[in-house]
Amino acid sequence: MEKVFASVITIGDELLIGQVIDTNSAWIAQELNKQGILVKHRVAVGDVWQDIWDALDAEQQQADIILITGGLGPTADDITKPLLCEYFGGKMVMHQPTLDHVTNIFENILKRPMIERNRKQAEVPDTCTVLLNERGTAPGMLFEKNGKIFISMPGVPHEMKWIMQHHVLPLVQEKFQGGFVAHRTLLTAGVGESFLAERIKDVESLLPSELKLAYLPNYGMVRLRLTGWSTNKVELNSLIDYHFQQLKDAVQDILITDQDEPVEVAIGKLLKEKGQTVSTAESCTGGYIAHLLTSVAGSSDYYMGSVVSYAYDLKEQLLGVDHEEMAQHGAVSEKVVTQMVKGALANMKTDYAVAVSGIMGPGGGLPDKPVGTVWMAVASKHKVLAKKMHFRFDRKRNIELTATQALLFLRELIVDKT
């Protein structure tokens, strides 16, 4: 059995001028991977006839399945559909089920009159198989040529995902009984990439050729991913499990989770297991820690709430920070962040709390507290810990790093055996 390869072509000027970040490709790759199909190549082109045409020519040399997103809207800049019509021969015809669906959307959901542009959304090349799009007006389209499969989908992420889940993935599974790809991922914190590499070099040197190890550093953590490909699922799993265990043993003391999950999910699992709760008191992160914790489904079981006290007054009023302490030491200080975390624990009646206060920039720096200075504290009923950190990036990254480091600090307290 041969490996099955896919290429992803994303179409749209907005991708090339940088106005939009492409999140579709990552999702598509993840889903195809689960089916044992490897994305070999990904390419982004503008809404330009020749560039799209060339990409179609080039990608079919590399891949068995070519997934195309974008350029299917009802407006003049969307040229993908007429181009596909010409590329695969044939002429445009009205597709009745799609027209019924579009009509229904306008009559019963949008409750607006339908215009000619909307009707045109239901026209497709007569050389394609239509993949109905329950989530929007532009249908997916499947073409076959030279033994290759081409699938065109809208670029709107939730519409693309719906078509993938309801049409493309089942079809791909049936058509290509591809090999199996397995991934095992773990997350470490506190040791840099090169030191980690040094530490696990024995494990790495013993990896068989079917397995590949990748280092993915981010936010002061390093994710390690082991990937394998095989036609024998059972053998693959046992091989990858064995080597993954070796890897885990080598990083035991710096391991955050042995799943492909962010630290907020790992914390959620710990709290659920213990039946405990957490609250947050945020100044400089402005709600981002709360957002990370509540992005996890089911977080209302253990997450109680947050006081985002951007203003001084609110630190006093909602968290009980002492006015004099704040006047004397400033809001970015050990004293204040400790009072914030105690205030959160007491006022929101949780088992744990985490608090941060800092200066994220670009403005607000002081001679003794430059931009990037952060005090963070974590507390349980038995213990309060505080530490100072310093980040030297832009506002966005400083906020993200502060939130991530605060969550790592919270996790340390939760897993503390003392």
Place this chain on the structure above:
Amino acid sequence: MEKVFASVITIGDELLIGQVIDTNSAWIAQELNKQGILVKHRVAVGDVWQDIWDALDAEQQQADIILITGGLGPTADDITKPLLCEYFGGKMVMHQPTLDHVTNIFENILKRPMIERNRKQAEVPDTCTVLLNERGTAPGMLFEKNGKIFISMPGVPHEMKWIMQHHVLPLVQEKFQGGFVAHRTLLTAGVGESFLAERIKDVESLLPSELKLAYLPNYGMVRLRLTGWSTNKVELNSLIDYHFQQLKDAVQDILITDQDEPVEVAIGKLLKEKGQTVSTAESCTGGYIAHLLTSVAGSSDYYMGSVVSYAYDLKEQLLGVDHEEMAQHGAVSEKVVTQMVKGALANMKTDYAVAVSGIMGPGGGLPDKPVGTVWMAVASKHKVLAKKMHFRFDRKRNIELTATQALLFLRELIVDKT
């Protein structure tokens, strides 16, 4: 003068299995655009020798400048540097200024012993011009071949950005006095893409061939972007300004901002102008509205804080929601969200407040309040408005949509002339 084209090659298995979302390409495209250089093509390949080699071969057919990110780390999966060494001929040599820099990082910042792997970071092909990387240990490298420029940079976003800003962009500006690209962007809300197209079709049909209009729908809003390219900057600006004004006139009543900025930035400008303040009371969005508002530099001038009341108790205690009302109507109700917004306004002493309460899923739905049901309210000293909305996506998108719609609702109140 010819148009100057660029291609971006991103290298890394993590991009192809979907573990990481590529944000570098968008940023690079934005920066090159400002210099009049158009990104024509973007391609992602894995850490695979042949695939990287082929991409280098292919992209130089399309572009004058080839920007390469990723694969420069100190670990075994990083093969970009030896590959470039072979591709451009030459041999690896130690680059003393980089070695000094790496040594300094270890001695004075990390305060850790340096290992051989780290030393190797300072080796480069002798055919390249080194672009010192102040932000990390892997230097940028510039190669020239057949009149094309190839630049390799680390994939870590803040390192790549530093090298771009300090080396690549100045160099590109000097070398290619490219044409000028101009963009004008506006944001509308409340009218779908196809109706918007119908409304502005007269303006669109009168656009000269140098200008191109794109529709970028997202979160229930549509961004319209006008792009032009010319060798004459003055003519280009006056042409694009004229047509942009026509466009603005046609969407006057649904215009959120005539800048390329998100709604939270537009709100910040309004509040600064008026010298007014805002606070938030969030349930289902879990701090995401606060995060959006505080992601804007200088937001502490007008943003006071938020109560993220995930738990029922906190709605009562911190926002003064009535226990009986909540028991009778549930937390997701007009009564409760109205009390929340009033509580925020009073307790955080702001001119405006916004509150949301809803069910984001996947769990928590009720027969009369299915997943996606949201009540939102906005208040000033003179007015309280509430509305119910319904979103039908996944948790992440429901949170994002709720936050965006709440901000649009807040903006409506702020700009209200009554």
